[in-house]
Amino acid sequence: MNQFDIFFDYxxxxxxxxxxxxxxxxxxxxxxxxxxxxxxxxxxxxDGMSSWWSAIHGYNHPILNKALKKQIKKMSHVxxxxxxxxxxxxxxxxxxxxxxxxxxxxxxxxxxSVSIEVAMKMLIQYWQSLGQKRRLFLTIKxxxxxxxxxxxxVSDPENSIHKIxxxxxxxxxxxxxxxxxxxxxxxxxDIISFKEKIEKNSLKIAGVILxxxxxxxxxxxxxxxxxxxxxxxxxxxxRIPLIFDEIATGFxxxxxxxxxxHANVVPDILCLGKAMxxxxxxxxxxxxxxxxxxxISESNVKCFMHGPTYxxxxxxxxxxxxxxxxLKTNEWKTQVSDIESQLSKNLLPLINHPYVTDVRxxxxxGVVECSRSVNMFLIQKFFVKNGVWxxxxxxxxxxxxxxxxxxxxxxxxxxxxxxxxxxxxxxI
Ligand SMILES: *Cc1c(COP(=O)(O)O)cnc(C)c1O
Numbered sequence: 001m002n003q004f005d006i007f008f009d010y011x012x013x014x015x016x017x018x019x020x021x022x023x024x025x026x027x028x029x030x031x032x033x034x035x036x037x038x039x040x041x042x043x044x045x046x047d048g049m050s051s052w053w054s055a056i057h058g059y060n061h062p063i064l065n066k067a068l069k070k071q072i073k074k075m076s077h078v079x080x081x082x083x084x085x086x087x088x089x090x091x092x093x094x095x096x097x098x099x100x101x102x103x104x105x106x107x108x109x110x111x112x113s114v115s116i117e118v119a120m121k122m123l124i125q126y127w128q129s130l131g132q133k134r135r136l137f138l139t140i141k142x143x144x145x146x147x148x149x150x151x152x153x154v155s156d157p158e159n160s161i162h163k164i165x166x167x168x169x170x171x172x173x174x175x176x177x178x179x180x181x182x183x184x185x186x187x188x189x190d191i192i193s194f195k196e197k198i199e200k201n202s203l204k205i206a207g208v209i210l211x212x213x214x215x216x217x218x219x220x221x222x223x224x225x226x227x228x229x230x231x232x233x234x235x236x237x238x239r240i241p242l243i244f245d246e247i248a249t250g251f252x253x254x255x256x257x258x259x260x261x262h263a264n265v266v267p268d269i270l271c272l273g274k275a276m277x278x279x280x281x282x283x284x285x286x287x288x289x290x291x292x293x294x295x296i297s298e299s300n301v302k303c304f305m306h307g308p309t310y311x312x313x314x315x316x317x318x319x320x321x322x323x324x325x326x327l328k329t330n331e332w333k334t335q336v337s338d339i340e341s342q343l344s345k346n347l348l349p350l351i352n353h354p355y356v357t358d359v360r361x362x363x364x365x366g367v368v369e370c371s372r373s374v375n376m377f378l379i380q381k382f383f384v385k386n387g388v389w390x391x392x393x394x395x396x397x398x399x400x401x402x403x404x405x406x407x408x409x410x411x412x413x414x415x416x417x418x419x420x421x422x423x424x425x426x427x428i
Contacts, residue, residue: 006040024377027384032059035405037389045383048390048399048413053216053248055279057326058402064278067322071315080108080311087317094324095285098257100266105293107286107304108312112247112273113146115284116209118306119243119269120150123207126241126292129299134206138173138197138240142218143211145245154209156218173197173205182213182222182262182362191230202238207269209243213259213362216248220367220396222360225263232265241292247273247284251323252332253400255340255363268292278323283316335403339364342407346414353421357395367398368417372427379426386416397421 006028015026028040035058036044050056078085092106109115127134137154145151153169175194180187212228215221235242244267249259256262273284296304343366350368351359358369373395383390390399399413420426
């Protein structure tokens with residue numbers, strides 16, 4: 001690894017949401033262990049992002065590594081068409097045991113976005129089986145469901161990163177985002193917009209899709225659980241299936257194993273991803289009710305028409321199993337609630353900072369909403385120089401640290417955020 005390699009990367013390799021002309025330079029990570037990323041120059045920085053919500057138990061985890069090694073000795077991959085294998089079966093048994101009884105059939109796929117495509121395709125086929133051509137999906141503004149086309153079509157149409165493709169995307173329905181936040185009182189008027197949309201289009205809507213409680217990249221909002229309850233009542237009344245996207249929130253991040261548990265509302269389809277393999281290999285899952293699966297299977301087509309080449313990759317399934325085994329010790333509960341208490345103690349007071357408009361905390365998620373946008377290049381440099389890895393976007397500085405983070409390291413993350421807020425040069 002030399003300077004030339006970094007230059008090669010800069011010149012030839014796309015990074016997420018980046019440019020090929022003068023991109024913001026990437027930092028080279030040589031290795032990672034626990035809560036630390038080790039940079040090329042040997043410096044260890046504290047990870048505040050869990051590699052986008054996924055490395056919940058930290059990097060290079062001995063139990064996860066062991067599961068991978070054990071599986072690789074047997075086989076890294078085998079096609080899933082006409083073949084099954086023990087790791088996939090074990091994983092699906094785990095997923096069924098962890099989710100509500102209603103969710104009974106599992107489709108394993110490659111990534112979060114694909115699990116959303118799968119969920120939406122399932123509902124289109126579901127309605128076709130019932131002899132109806134339903135194409136519309138209803139969601140709320142400020143959502144984010146991924147970067148593939150169907151997923152983009154239900155992500156926020158105005159302020160999202162997908163605005164550029166607007167003309168190409170199927171036109172779906174967007175109700176207003178509830179204003180009642182998680183910790184405040186429920187305002188009954190918050191359901192009006194959604195109610196109007198579902199009433200008016202009830203015979204055209206194939207499904208409702210939502211991120212339960214926490215809206216991620218669409219704005220890092222935490223909304224009131226009653227909103228989900230009201231939505232469930234409306235979906236039941238109009239017999240419209242409900243999809244929950246728990247790709248970011250699943251596996252404990254919000255303080256409950258699944259975010260929908262905050263509202264006690266069970267969806268008809270559930271999408272999982274990100275933390276499922278503890279941040280090791282891409283894997284996602286779409287779980288559905290038996291009713292939906294059977295309706296699709298009883299149609300003329302008889303089959304659900306999707307089947308990725310690397311479906312149920314054994315390495316990914318094996319490591320997901322190990323990840324779930326760690327979660328089943330329930331240690332995550334104290335870890336997440338300790339993080340939540342410390343964020344409440346040390347991050348929440350930032351609400352009084354002159355350039356902060358809101359501070360939001362839920363489980364192991366801390367969000368500082370600023371009155372101005374960050375300068376990505378400078379703030380990233382600042383964070384790394386100060387020994388932390390935090391990747392804000394727009395005016396949002398947020399942390400989703402690994403559950404294993406200790407008090408000292410979390411304090412450090414928070415202190416560096418405070419220092420950044422006081423440095424005018426890091427903002428636009
Ligand atoms: C990350 C994310 C996705 C997309 O998952 P990928 O694995 O990046 O395709 C979808 N929905 C939510 C809520 C996410 O956070």
